[in-house]
Amino acid sequence: MENLASKMRERLPAELIAFLRIAGEGAEAQGQRLYLVGGAVRDLLLERPNLDFDLVVEGDAPRLARQLAKGEGIGGENEKGGERVTVHRQFGTAKFRRGNLSIDLVTARSETYAKPGALPTVQPGTIRDDLLRRDFSINAIAIDLSPASFGQLVDPHGGRSDLEQGLIRILHERSFIDDATRILRALRYEQRLGFKLEQNTERLLREHKSMLDTISGDRIRHELELILKEDCPEQILERAQILGVLQQLHPSLRGNGWLAERFREARQKATPDPALYLLLLVYPLSEEEIEHLIARLKIVGELERNMRQVPRLKGDLTALADPTLLPSGVYRLLKHYPPGTIAACALACDSPIIRSRLERYLNDLRYVKTSLDGEDLKRLGVGLGPRLGKMLEALREAKLDGRVSTKEEEEALVHQWLGGNLK
Numbered sequence: 001m002e003n004l005a006s007k008m009r010e011r012l013p014a015e016l017i018a019f020l021r022i023a024g025e026g027a028e029a030q031g032q033r034l035y036l037v038g039g040a041v042r043d044l045l046l047e048r049p050n051l052d053f054d055l056v057v058e059g060d061a062p063r064l065a066r067q068l069a070k071g072e073g074i075g076g077e078n079e080k081g082g083e084r085v086t087v088h089r090q091f092g093t094a095k096f097r098r099g100n101l102s103i104d105l106v107t108a109r110s111e112t113y114a115k116p117g118a119l120p121t122v123q124p125g126t127i128r129d130d131l132l133r134r135d136f137s138i139n140a141i142a143i144d145l146s147p148a149s150f151g152q153l154v155d156p157h158g159g160r161s162d163l164e165q166g167l168i169r170i171l172h173e174r175s176f177i178d179d180a181t182r183i184l185r186a187l188r189y190e191q192r193l194g195f196k197l198e199q200n201t202e203r204l205l206r207e208h209k210s211m212l213d214t215i216s217g218d219r220i221r222h223e224l225e226l227i228l229k230e231d232c233p234e235q236i237l238e239r240a241q242i243l244g245v246l247q248q249l250h251p252s253l254r255g256n257g258w259l260a261e262r263f264r265e266a267r268q269k270a271t272p273d274p275a276l277y278l279l280l281l282v283y284p285l286s287e288e289e290i291e292h293l294i295a296r297l298k299i300v301g302e303l304e305r306n307m308r309q310v311p312r313l314k315g316d317l318t319a320l321a322d323p324t325l326l327p328s329g330v331y332r333l334l335k336h337y338p339p340g341t342i343a344a345c346a347l348a349c350d351s352p353i354i355r356s357r358l359e360r361y362l363n364d365l366r367y368v369k370t371s372l373d374g375e376d377l378k379r380l381g382v383g384l385g386p387r388l389g390k391m392l393e394a395l396r397e398a399k400l401d402g403r404v405s406t407k408e409e410e411e412a413l414v415h416q417w418l419g420g421n422l423k
């Protein structure tokens, strides 16, 4: 069996290796066995950086965590010397943090699924049980951290060979039925790593894609967010469309060339934002379809508001094409829309004039402030009431259109209004 100790020394921070050795010895002293598992092992073999380390103990994770917390170089239950240990007795887990290193420690467990899409029933198990409950062979590899076999690979599902062949493979025929979030995870890993779905896995994925309906909105939304945080989410969405997975979330969603172009443009302009990507994804949908998706994915808060405004702003966009429209008119049309919605529409719309006006509003018009405020207007003789608000707004519009630029000009305009016009 292959030993990865020298590869670990080459690729992982020395302080982490030292910690893993101490932890492995500590586990052995308690009659337990410790393993490094999951994404960190996969990425070590692929020589990709990964600073999230998952450790699995055959035995009792909190017991080991408490002992490690007392030992050299690891802080206590609270912050100490930049290190942190948190123990969750009831979940059988613990977390260590140091700088940007994050180490999770859990008890090995086996899982059974009472019904598709539900969370599994878990009980303590062996490392092999723990690997068997995982999503794909490439994530089901462990490295033994016991002193006598430190670095030894535990690979019961051929994950090493699948890594070499570039294959995403589920571990058993019912995998997508038990937990259909794996359908979305499969596509995410496939595109991130430039891999392919193994033939039987692809067949079962197509066959069982309707099982996505058994997954709660929160879990689907979480997986969608993970997709949108990847470097090129458009590739995952395109693949999801080809396989009919995207349509399973909502029949009107499309991962097409139009979307890919918009995503790429969004990335050129600024740091990618999953919320902006999602607004672009729903841009072609009707109001009713968006409502459906908000309910299905349980979207709340700012994103919910921004999504809801997309079809409304789309309906107002043609008014922005009027060549005689002044900056104040642009401002008036857009001031009630959230910036997130406007940013998405600016990327999505095809008309250069509409797009430039949306961008001008976002970058400039919405920040324009008058020199005079409400107090100044009162001082100039404007009484309290709706008239004061109206006058402030009119002053802002005058400034937007360049009719006033200095404080004195604003005061002169207010005097003029008080003399007659805007009562």
Ligand code: ATP
Residues within 6 Å of the ligand: 037, 038, 039, 040, 052, 054, 133, 134, 135, 136, 139, 140, 179, 181, 182
């Ligand atoms: P990433 O893969 O995004 O770099 P990661 O591999 O650490 O990170 P997580 O989502 O943090 O992935 O999950 C940790 C491990 O838990 C995975 O490697 C995988 O083995 C397992 N896992 C996560 N979600 C599932 C699931 N739905 N079904 C089975 N195993 C899962």
